[in-house]
Amino acid sequence: MTRFLLSCLLFLSMTLSAQIELGTGSTEVGEAPISTYYGYSYVQQIFTKQEVNANAAGNITGLKFYLDPTLSIANSSEWVVYLGHTTKTSFTSDTDWIPLSELTQVFSGTVTNANGVVEITFATPFAYNNTSNLVIAAEENSAGYDDNLYDEAMYVYPGAQNSTLYYKNDYTNPDPASPPSSDGNLVNFKSVVSILGLAPNPIPACPLITYPANNATFVPLSPTITWNNSSGATSYKVSIGTTPGGTDVANQVSVATNSYTPTTPFTPNTLLYLKITAVGTGGESSGCTELMFTSAPPPPANDECATATTLTVNPDLNCTTVTSGYTIGATDSGTVPDPCYGTPDDDVWYKFVATATTHKISLLNIQSVGTNPDDTDTYFQVFSGGCGALSSIFCSDPPSGLVTGLTVGETYWVRVYSYSDTGSNQSFDICIGTLPAPPANDECFGALAATTFPYTYAQNDGGGATNNAGMITACSNEMNDGTWFTFVGDGDTFNITVTTPAGSDFDSQIGVYSGSCNGLSCEDTVDDTGQGQAETVSIPTLSGNTYYVNVGHYSGWSDELEGTFSINITKGVLATSDVQATKNTIKLYPNPFTDVLNISDAANVKSVAISDISGRLMKVIDNPGSELRLGELKQGMYLVTLMMKDGSKQTIKTIKK
Structure with missing residues (x-):
């Protein structure tokens, strides 16, 4: 009797303590399992069978989610939670919601932050089959939000591509039975979670490598390789080789944490193969995916002013000739940025001989190559005088800028660096462009006449436009004076579309006016997209009325360079699909x-x-x-x-x- 009782108690203890922990250790925040920073939210997450890695099918009795113990979720506390099975491993689009009919409601009620834990206990356990992937969905129905340092509160960890789909809004409470058909968001993170009731497999799952990414380039020569913790893992083994399956760089190095830095720096510009396995009480994970990456090139040869790379000056703004560069591996040249800004701890140097009094300098195809994966903020500074007597003449945080007052035949130096400090590095192409002469339609009085429709014109010399009339203020949304077109209305609707070449940094605005060049009257203006994107405006016309179209830079307070574009004017009412969506960019x-x-x-x-x-x-x-x-x-x-x-x-x- 005693032995039987002890066996029962042991079984009960193991059942009550059984849980699978995913993402432990991460304190990053995000919109999962709910958004605390918005009034309402609905979030679906997919956890693969391999990631859950349960020992067997069983009952999920509850969930734990995590956040900073000091943060409040008082205004984000009304939760409804659903679980379900799915064959999906990720969401395919921002409307790819898993139907509510495939989910089971397991909780509805008020939750609290209990010392950094939100614990939910199910009245009826959910039977997980251990053959399908697990869906965790949650809606938050409180009208208010918690500002918590102006950010989300719930802890999340890096997940597979598009493993979470969420919707959040201050005013619209989404219905899980009919999820929003727009404004969904796909992200690559999932909530840190403990799945209660399931016993973990004694052999842990393969860890998900979070840095470097597969096929990554410019990986530092002494990187910190990171991966997600695998539930039940007691250690990890890291293998790195120069051939698939190779271990000549690191041979199953045992690591107790979820990060590893090689003891010897990588050879520059080398293709490497990486595999990480997890070790648990029952053995080590098998079948783990091997990824490959390329180590960073050697330190740039133009690390100092004295070794500056010579740039070719393009005869126009088309950037036919560019020079590729990177800041990773560069060191601080010791030249203070004043009067410019930023941290030039990784500056690289270029020089060019001016062929005109004004040149446009552009940084193109900027990519983050440092340990901060999202930082593409580059800065450049232009000097005259030579390396021994540098004199700053221009600063630019935007990736392009117009440098004026140059002397033809003189040499000028350009240094490029990442705006932020350690961990921020970029690769880029640098171009020196030359402005064309002012175009024939630079002024309203020289507007090109559109007389047959559809009308199309390629403005290849738009960069030469001058702000000769100052800002155009006839409409409340003011703009630069760019290039001009005119047409005579016939009572139909005229549709004006402006497009720019791929990679263009021209952020255009269209202004349409009636009246005369000496007295413009606003008909309409549009600035709904960002640089390199199209703008469209439709104008109902009066028969015999003359209209003027200005295509210029959007700014109403700063004279900025226009660029190459094409204008197309058609007649008739546009279909809904032809209307541009409003951009979120605020100025x-x-x-x-x-x-x-x-x-x-x-x-x-x-x-x-x-x-x-x-x-x-x-x-x-x-x-x-x-x-x-x-x-x-x-x-x-x-x-x-x-x-x-x-x-x-x-x-x-x-x-x-």
Whole structure:
């Protein structure tokens, strides 16, 4: 009797303590299992059978999710949770929701943050078959949101491509029975979670390598290789070779944590193969995928001013000739950036001989190649005088800029560096372009006449346009004076579309006016997309009325360079599919500013956070108006982060004079 009782108690203890932990150790935050930073959300996540790695089929009795113990979810506490089986390993699109009919509701109620844990216990366990992939879905029905330092609160960890699909909104509470057909978001992370009730397989699952990515290039010569923790793993084995399956670089090196840095730096420009297996009490994982990557090239030869690479000056703005470069492996040349900004700890140097008094310098095809995978923020500075007596003449945080006041025949130096410090590096192509002469339709009075339709014109010399009339202010959304076209209305609707070449940095705006060049009257204007994208506007016309079309840079406060584009004018009402979607890009102006910074579309901004250049939070403004009054800030550079109501976030560098 005693032996039987002890056996029962042991079985009960093992059952109660059985759980599978996924993503442990990560403190990154994101929108899973719910969004805490928005009023409502619905999130679906797919955990593969291999990742769950249960010892056998069994009952899931509950879930634990994790967050910082100090954060509040008081306004994000009404949860409904569903589980289900699926054959999908990922979502194929932002509308690829798993039907509610394939899910089982396992919880509905109020949750709390109990010392960093949100624990949900199911009234009825969910029977997991251990043959399918597991779906965890959750909706959050509280109307409010928790700002928590203006970010999400729930811990997430890197997952497979498109393993989570979420929707969040301050005003619309999504219905899981009919998920939103737009505004879904695909992401590559999943919530840190403990699955209660399932016994883990004593042989752990293969870990997911989070750095480097498969087929990655520019991997540092002494990288920190990282991977997700595998449930039940007590250690890991790392193998690296120069051939598939090879171990000549690292031969099953035992590692107790989920990261590894090679003891000897890699050989530059070498294709390498990497495999990581997990070791548990029952053995080690098998069949783990091997990925390959290429180590970084040697330090750039143009690391110093004295070894600057000579650039070819293009005769136009088409960048037919570019020079490829990279900052990884470069060292600080010791030249202070003042009056420019950024951290030139990885600067590389170029030089060119001016063939005109004005040249456009462009950084193209910028890619992040450092350990910060999303940082493509490059900076360049132009000098005159030579390496022994450098004199700064131009600074540019944007990837292109117009350098004026040059002397033909003189040599100028350009240094390029990543704006941020350690871990931020980029590869790029650099181009020196030459402006064409002002085009024939540079002024309204010289507008090209469209007389037959459809009308098409390729403006290959748009970069030569001058802001001769200043800003065009006839419409409330002001713009640069660019190039001009005109047509006579016949009572039909005229559709004007402007397209730019692939890779263009021209952010165009279309303005349409009636009246005369001396007295323009606004008909309509459009600036719905970003650089390199198309703009379309439709104008109902009056028969016999003359209309003027200006295609210029969108800015109404700063004279910026136009670019190459094509204009197409057709007649008739456009189909719905031809209408451009509104972009989320918000503009701040003037920049630099004195005391007041204006937001171009404040109605779509939820809150504004202002930080100094070191990242220290200076001020937060909820539900801002169109004017930000910032007179109390000292002179200098600031990061203005706009939290949008559609869930996106945008950070813009500004300078207070």
